[in-house]
Amino acid sequence: MATERTLVLVKPDGVQRGLVGAVLARLEQRGLKLIGLKLLRMDDALARRHYAEHVDKPFFPGLRDFITSGPLVAAVFEGANAVQLTRNAMGATHPLDAAPGSIRGDFGVDLGRNVIHGSDSPASGERESALFFAPEELLDWTRDTERWIYE
Ligand code: IDP
Numbered sequence: 069m070a071t072e073r074t075l076v077l078v079k080p081d082g083v084q085r086g087l088v089g090a091v092l093a094r095l096e097q098r099g100l101k102l103i104g105l106k107l108l109r110m111d112d113a114l115a116r117r118h119y120a121e122h123v124d125k126p127f128f129p130g131l132r133d134f135i136t137s138g139p140l141v142a143a144v145f146e147g148a149n150a151v152q153l154t155r156n157a158m159g160a161t162h163p164l165d166a167a168p169g170s171i172r173g174d175f176g177v178d179l180g181r182n183v184i185h186g187s188d189s190p191a192s193g194e195r196e197s198a199l200f201f202a203p204e205e206l207l208d209w210t211r212d213t214e215r216w217i218y219e
């Protein structure tokens with residue numbers, strides 16, 4: 069099984085609403101391994117790089133204003149199938165379509181306030197992790213519970 073990395077952001081709405089612990093707990097409890105974590109505020113340049121696929125879309129100015137509006141939490145989780153596991157835990161992009169039990173399905177109601185970002189592919193996970201973290205900020209550590217999470 070291929071080990072993947074995914075970049076997770078608890079967006080400014082999640083930080084403002086005190087949901088950082090609740091959001092990260094779900095991924096941690098699922099069995100994903102945390103290898104990087106920080107609180108930061110995105111600037112316009114980082115927003116444009118992170119959301120490169122969306123910069124020309126009509127909703128980008130609103131998305132940029134929101135994502136740069138205050139602190140967010142950036143985390144990198146690692147594990148087999150980390151990208152898909154995280155996307156499933158997040159739920160659909162619009163909280164209205166997100167299943168109950170998913171993060172967006174439990175904590176959000178509005179498309180532009182959907183609490184969490186997670187990378188959409190292993191390649192995006194690598195690219196986005198490198199935007200937010202220097203190589204030495206992503207820790208290579210041995211988790212002692214590994215054999216109770218993977219057969
Ligand atoms: P994702 O976050 O589920 O990967 P994307 O399509 O990559 O969804 O969109 C990135 C983010 O841009 C969404 O999470 C949402 O916050 C915002 N967004 C996407 N589409 C719209 C829209 O039509 N109006 C406003 N915001 C949008």
Ligand code: MG
Pocket residue numbers: 188
């Ligand atoms: Mg996306």
